[in-house]
Amino acid sequence: MTRTTPERPADIEAQFPELGQNRRTSTRLHPRQGSPTPHESSVAGPFLWPASEPWPVCTAPHSKGTGHLLADVRRERRILDAAWRRDPQNGPSETELEALADFEPGVHAPGVSDGDPIPLLAVAQLFTRDIQDLAGPEGYDLLQVLWCPFEAHGPDHTIDVVLKWRRSTDVTDPLPGNPEPVVVGRKECVPNTCVLHPERIVEHEYAGLLSEELQESIELWEEELLDAEEDSAGTGSYDSYAEYEAAAGGETSERDEVTYQHDLSIPPGWKTGGFASWHLTDPALVTCSCGTAMRPLLTIHDREWDNGTLSWVPLEDRDTAHTPGANVPTGVYLGRGLMQIFTCPTDPTHPHRLNFQ
Numbered sequence: 001m002t003r004t005t006p007e008r009p010a011d012i013e014a015q016f017p018e019l020g021q022n023r024r025t026s027t028r029l030h031p032r033q034g035s036p037t038p039h040e041s042s043v044a045g046p047f048l049w050p051a052s053e054p055w056p057v058c059t060a061p062h063s064k065g066t067g068h069l070l071a072d073v074r075r076e077r078r079i080l081d082a083a084w085r086r087d088p089q090n091g092p093s094e095t096e097l098e099a100l101a102d103f104e105p106g107v108h109a110p111g112v113s114d115g116d117p118i119p120l121l122a123v124a125q126l127f128t129r130d131i132q133d134l135a136g137p138e139g140y141d142l143l144q145v146l147w148c149p150f151e152a153h154g155p156d157h158t159i160d161v162v163l164k165w166r167r168s169t170d171v172t173d174p175l176p177g178n179p180e181p182v183v184v185g186r187k188e189c190v191p192n193t194c195v196l197h198p199e200r201i202v203e204h205e206y207a208g209l210l211s212e213e214l215q216e217s218i219e220l221w222e223e224e225l226l227d228a229e230e231d232s233a234g235t236g237s238y239d240s241y242a243e244y245e246a247a248a249g250g251e252t253s254e255r256d257e258v259t260y261q262h263d264l265s266i267p268p269g270w271k272t273g274g275f276a277s278w279h280l281t282d283p284a285l286v287t288c289s290c291g292t293a294m295r296p297l298l299t300i301h302d303r304e305w306d307n308g309t310l311s312w313v314p315l316e317d318r319d320t321a322h323t324p325g326a327n328v329p330t331g332v333y334l335g336r337g338l339m340q341i342f343t344c345p346t347d348p349t350h351p352h353r354l355n356f357q
Helices: 017-022 070-086 094-100 212-235 240-247 260-265 315-320
Strands: 023-028 066-069 121-127 142-147 161-166 199-204 271-273 295-301 338-343 353-356
Touching: 017 023, 066 070, 070 094, 121 295, 161 338, 199 260
Parallel strands: none
Antiparallel strands: 023 199, 023 271, 121 142, 142 161, 271 295, 295 338, 338 353
């Protein structure tokens, strides 16, 4: 099934033509749980990896035998998913709750020392044929993303990410399955296996990076739109946004107003390309070691939408938007919910950088 982002509730470039200079395309990946093959783009699916090529491992010293059993993480999610599908009001039964209580963190691999190598987790496999906004080295058509499932790296104790670009046609004898660690540090570092439904869209620069004059104009427009919304609510008439909601088949947001940040600039969810969001920190220039300003390659979000961003819910998901778990298909939550991987547009093989929001 494809995924279709609804038309935006306002044509922001018609209101502010100068935003035409602050637009980029991005590709919303729309991960949904499924069973991809090694020859498909996916989250946590089987990788198209040469059997003769060593699988990346983490050799950094940190606790590797203490945490959650990877098998338990997946069993727990299967139980919860089945329970909430069966009973959306109450969820797990008493028997299921007893089973879930057994999935506790602890020393599950006492034979694994802090310095032992452990396999990295397969996170995402992205083919450029599916994703136009995926910019890699010339001639390479496949990006594979892996990480260590322990937030214990560097001075900030973050996750360690490895990017592997390759030519898919070079892989003639692939591994039969992805190597995996026995223990993971946090359950939220483990992605569910998902198929992707890539969709290319247009987005606009983060508000805090626009000119002060343009920011002030947008804020004034938002206030005028809210005043008009309140006036129409008092008379029983509808303004353009209410008409948009009705045409979309129902309420699109818990909020009554349209805002640039929530509805008209950067979409939620996993995506490639586009702009970076700086909603928890001041905007920062991310610079490559060569001095070039870096761009977002991949954005990994803990959720596909929330009550503040319901206008971005794909048309195909509107009927199930409020179903428990529908907006968190990957199960991933890193840092404060959003991780952005930046790469150098001049040479994508230069060391990448991470930002957490």
